[in-house]
Amino acid sequence: MIPETQNPIPISALEHYVYCPRQCALIHVERVWDENLYTMRGRDVHEHVHDDSSHELAGVQLECSLPIWSRRLNLTGKADLVEFHGDCPYPVEYKSGRHRKGNPEAIQLCAQALSLEEMFTISVPKGAIFWHGSQERREIVFTDTMRHQVEEVAAAVGEMLEMRIVPPPVNDKRCEGCSLKESCLPAVVADKGRIRRAAQELYEVKL
DSSP: OOOTTSOOEEHHHHHHHHHOHHHHHHHHTSOOOOOOHHHHHHHHHHHHHTTOSEEEETTEEEEEEEEEEETTTTEEEEEEEEEEETTEEEEEEEESSOOOSSSHHHHHHHHHHHHHHHHHTSOOOEEEEEETTTTEEEEEEOOHHHHHHHHHHHHHHHHHHHHTOOOOOOOSGGGTTOTTHHHHOHHHHHOHHHHHHHHHHHTOOOO
């Protein structure tokens, strides 16, 4: 049960959490944000997508930057693009880079679909992700497993935001292109042995 006083969770936080819980906490708990080449490219892509708010193409209604929400999951955000094929919404998420392994983007897209289902009281079985860097569009089918994962991640993010939890760094390949690397300091913070040695040296009594 979601507490009535809990603030809505940004849908983008779900992608951040699945990619790296610490990254999610730094952005949404500590309010840390650093720009790098990848984030600037991402911002440019999203600004281009959001140029037109509503238009029609080949009989398909296109809604850009559409505000969406789910009261059941306490989610809120904006969908980059929602195609309306008849009455059925079809969310499309735009990413600046290339298709990568893992499903953080798919979880974010599925969260958009669950929000659209609640808003329009209609089934949203699939959507798509478009990677600007590779000009690749991939259709995503929202399975029961994926839907359940969205619910679990939303609950975990909600608890993290409510309790203001900042998890320890992962210090792995995910850190290489992360814009928050300088703020996170994964190699330093994750090196617990180094911290213990520094503490011992600090309080060591010289005879």
